[in-house]
Amino acid sequence: MTPEEFRAAAHTLVDWVADHRARIPQLPVESQVRPGEIAGALPRHAPELPEPLADVLADLERIVVPGITQTQHPAFFGWFPSNATLASLLGDIASGGVAALGITWQSAPALTEVEQVVTEWLRELCGLAPDWRGAIQDTASTAALVAMIAARERASGLSEHGAGLQSVPQPLVAYTSPHAHSSVPKAVLLAGFGSANLRFVEVDPVTYAMRPEALAAAMAADVAAGRKPAVVVAAIGTTGTTAMDPVPEIVAIARQYGAWVHVDAAMAGSAMLLPEMRHHFAGVDDADSLAWNPHKWLGTILDCALLYVRDVDHLVACMSTTPSYLRSAVDDEVVQYKDWGIPLGRRFRALKLWFHLRLEGVESIRTRLRRDLENARWFADQVAAEPGWRVLAPVPLQTVCIRHEPDGVTDDALDRHTLAWAGAVNAGGAAFVSPSQLDGRWMVRVSIGAEPTERADVAALWELLKRTAAQSPVG
Numbered sequence: 001m002t003p004e005e006f007r008a009a010a011h012t013l014v015d016w017v018a019d020h021r022a023r024i025p026q027l028p029v030e031s032q033v034r035p036g037e038i039a040g041a042l043p044r045h046a047p048e049l050p051e052p053l054a055d056v057l058a059d060l061e062r063i064v065v066p067g068i069t070q071t072q073h074p075a076f077f078g079w080f081p082s083n084a085t086l087a088s089l090l091g092d093i094a095s096g097g098v099a100a101l102g103i104t105w106q107s108a109p110a111l112t113e114v115e116q117v118v119t120e121w122l123r124e125l126c127g128l129a130p131d132w133r134g135a136i137q138d139t140a141s142t143a144a145l146v147a148m149i150a151a152r153e154r155a156s157g158l159s160e161h162g163a164g165l166q167s168v169p170q171p172l173v174a175y176t177s178p179h180a181h182s183s184v185p186k187a188v189l190l191a192g193f194g195s196a197n198l199r200f201v202e203v204d205p206v207t208y209a210m211r212p213e214a215l216a217a218a219m220a221a222d223v224a225a226g227r228k229p230a231v232v233v234a235a236i237g238t239t240g241t242t243a244m245d246p247v248p249e250i251v252a253i254a255r256q257y258g259a260w261v262h263v264d265a266a267m268a269g270s271a272m273l274l275p276e277m278r279h280h281f282a283g284v285d286d287a288d289s290l291a292w293n294p295h296k297w298l299g300t301i302l303d304c305a306l307l308y309v310r311d312v313d314h315l316v317a318c319m320s321t322t323p324s325y326l327r328s329a330v331d332d333e334v335v336q337y338k339d340w341g342i343p344l345g346r347r348f349r350a351l352k353l354w355f356h357l358r359l360e361g362v363e364s365i366r367t368r369l370r371r372d373l374e375n376a377r378w379f380a381d382q383v384a385a386e387p388g389w390r391v392l393a394p395v396p397l398q399t400v401c402i403r404h405e406p407d408g409v410t411d412d413a414l415d416r417h418t419l420a421w422a423g424a425v426n427a428g429g430a431a432f433v434s435p436s437q438l439d440g441r442w443m444v445r446v447s448i449g450a451e452p453t454e455r456a457d458v459a460a461l462w463e464l465l466k467r468t469a470a471q472s473p474v475g
C-alpha cells in the first residue's frame with residue numbers, strides 16, 4: 001500500500017469509526033453472539049490475493065461489530081469503565097503512523113522522552129512525591145508481575161544473579177486481600193513465590209478493606225515459622241467493591257520486616273486527579289510501587305497502564321539486559337525503558353496519553369470524573385431508599401454493589417433470583433451490569449463511568465433494574 005492509497009483508505013476508515021461511535025447508543029450493550037459464531041463467519045484460510053477495502057469494511061460491520069460488547073455505550077455499567085476517548089485513539093493512530101521501534105533510547109528517542117514527560121505530568125497531576133518515576137506498561141497485570149519480581153529480588157538480595165530463589169534459605173511470603181484482583185495472586189505465583197507462600201489477609205466485614213491487625217498477625221506468624229515477609233499488595237479500589245485498603249498502616253507494618261509494598265490502584269488511580277479524593281491515597285508516597293490504568297476510567301484507549309516505582313536503580317538491577325547489539329554511546333545519559341519491565345520491544349503508548357491530555361485538557365477529565373462520582377452517590381441513594389433493595393458495600397468511588405432481596409428469599413434462592421434478573425438485563429441489550437460474588441453470595445455491581453453516561457442514563461438503568469427484578473422468578 002502506498003502512502004496515497006493509505007490516505008484514501010484511512011479517510012474511509014476514519015469516517016467509518018466516526019459513524020460507528022455515533023451509533024453505539026443504538027446497539028445492544030452486550031454482544032449477543034453465540035460462542036464460535038464469529039470464527040464460523042470468517043474464511044478458514046488467508047486470502048492469496050488482495051481484497052477490496054469495501055469488502056473488509058463490510059465484514060467489519062457485519063461480523064466484527066456484533067461481536068463487541070459496547071463498553072463505549074452510555075448504558076455500559078459492567079466490570080469497570082474501559083473508556084476509549086477519540087482523542088486518545090488519535091494518539092494510537094499517530095503511534096502506528098510514526099512506526100517507532102521501541103527497543104532502546106537510540107531506536108526511538110522520542111518514544112522514551114515523550115513517555116518520560118507524560119509519566120512525569122501524571123505523577124504531578126496525581127500529587128505523588130517527586131521521587132517517583134513512571135513507565136507505561138501494557139496492563140496493571142504486567143505492572144503487578146514486574147512489582148512482584150522487584151519485591152522478590154529485594155527480599156532475596158538479587159538472588160536472580162546467583163542461584164535464584166532456590167538458594168534462599170527462608171521461604172518468601174506475599175500478602176494481599178482476598179478481594180485483590182485476580183492478576184495479583186497470578187503475579188505472585190508467576191514470580192515464583194508459590195501458592196503456599198501467598199496469604200489472603202482477613203478484611204473488615206463492613207468496608208472489605210484489609211485489616212492491619214490481621215496483616216501484622218500473619219507476618220508475625222510467618223516470621224515465627226522461619227519464613228520471610230517479602231511483599232504486601234494493597235488495593236486502593238478492589239475490583240469487587242472498590243474497597244480501600246489502609247495503606248499507611250500497611251506500609252508501617254511492612255516496614256518492620258523490610259517488605260515491599262505494591263499499591264494496585266488500577267481503577268481508582270484516575271481519582272487521584274481530584275484533590276478531594278486524595279485522602280484515599282494517603283500513605284501511597286511511602287509505598288514502593290504503584291500501578292494504575294489510564295485505560296480504565298481516565299479514558300486513554302487500551303492498553304495503557306502506569307507503573308511508578310521509587311527505586312529505579314533496583315528495578316533496573318532486576319530487569320536489565322545489555323547484549324552488545326543494544327548498546328550505544330549514550331547509554332549512561334538516557335533512560336532505557338527495556339530495563340524497567342519485561343518486554344524489549346515497546347509500543348509508543350505515550351502518544352495516546354499525550355494526545356488525550358492535550359486535546360481534552362485535564363479540567364474536562366476532572367469534570368467527567370466528578371460527574372460519575374455524583375451519579376454513583378445518587379444511584380446508591382435511590383437503591384438504599386427503595387424497599388426490598390440493598391446497597392451492600394460502601395461507595396467510595398463510582399461502583400455500587402446492590403442486591404434485590406424480596407421478603408423471605410434467601411441463600412440459594414436469592415442467588416438464583418439475582419442471576420436471573422441480572423442475566424435478563426444483559427440479555428435484553430439495553431444495559432449491561434456485572435453479577436459478582438460477595439461473601440459467597442451473588443450480587444450485582446453497577447459500575448458507573450462510561451464516557452457518555454449521564455444522569456439520565458443512570459436513572460433509566462435504575463427503572464430497568466426495578467422492572468426486571470420485579471418480573472424475575474424468585475425461589
Ligand SMILES: Cc1ncc(COP(=O)(O)O)c(C=O)c1O
Nearest residue numbers: 139140141181183237238239266
Ligand atoms: C483492581 C484491579 N487491578 C488490576 C486489574 C487488572 O487490570 P489489567 O486488565 O490492566 O491487567 C483490574 C482490572 O479490572 C482491577 O480492577
